[in-house]
Amino acid sequence: MSDDEPDLELLSLLRKSLGLGPPDPSAPPETKVLQDAEFIYNNSIDVALDMRGTKNAAIAIWDQMQQREYSAKTWSDHELHPKSKDESAVNFIFTMDLLNFCFWSEKGREESFAIEWKGKRWTGYWSLVAALQRALDENIPITTPTFWSNEEECTEDLLRTVFRSATSEEIPLFSDRLACLREAGQILDEEFDGSVVALIEDAEHSAAGLVNLLAEHFPCFRDEHMFEGRKVRILKRAQIFVADLWAALEGEGWGEFGDIEKITMFADYRIPQILYSLGCLTYSPPLESRIRHLIPLESGHSWEVQLRGCSIWTIELIRREIIRLHPTATVNAILIDFFLYDFMKEVERDGEESIPHHRVRSVWY
């Protein structure tokens, strides 16, 4: 038996001694993200939740979501998001969420990385979506998985063309993005017949199952960290991929998931920022000072894990409060999250941020 194979006999002895039955293969898949978020919340000392702020935020958020008729359909309303519901849309969303990380710049608004397309300048997340749409317009098959592992055709220079900036600053972590495409292309080729649809179908309409498949097979989706001596799962891009699929396809076909409520908020750098502004989160003085002085945190630092884990848990408490007040509400963490991201971008556009977002350079978010 090789080192990395579990000693099944020992395992079954252990389970018996602990009074646990054999693992039930028919049990529905779980991601463990929410329970890990609660563990992080219970062990955080630099990030705290304000219960009154969270209750007030739940009322304000639900009110705004109702007024704006926020639903899964809102996803496709964004001018850059794909409108079709076919395999090309599935491939677009996979490509987008494979690269959906780290757009923030150290430079000022005028010089920071931006994509120009259809006479408009796009920054942040939207710069990625615009770059993919522009590449397709220029007949570059950037959303085709088999293209990514073809080093003759999908050259580094071609990718630089895809992400060419309207300013002097290039897209952050360019080489990491190239590596993600190469890795995903190779794994899809080897294990899923080069097909994103085959990967999705392997999950048999389970959202948690699809998240776990991504974390198991694709290292670049395996957003897991050590916190207080325990491995914790955040899985932001794996989860937002499932959520974008569900929203774009309006819960049908490849977007149909019987357990979509198992998807949590996506731990990025924008939701903590808006949760602080809404009075839901408070920071220890050293952490708040670090954030206000725009000093980056290192990836995997305890402060970063606390920010991400407590944000996931806060959205769960906001969701529970909305349901408590409105038992018939159709709401989940995905829609609350999507709303808060869009709302944060409005606050930023109006220059009304009350605190900067935290800064980490990583491929996880």
Ligand SMILES: Nc1nc2c(c(CN[C@H]3C=C[C@H](O)[C@@H]3O)cn2[C@@H]2O[C@H](COP(=O)(O)O)[C@@H](O)[C@H]2O)c(=O)[nH]1
């Ligand atoms: N939690 C959460 N994080 C999100 C999004 C989105 C965009 N989702 C669209 C789809 C449906 C919604 O209606 C949105 O229109 C991007 N991000 C993350 O933010 C960061 C980029 O920030 P900035 O540089 O300022 O654009 C980066 O980590 C990116 O991964 C979201 O929805 N939720």
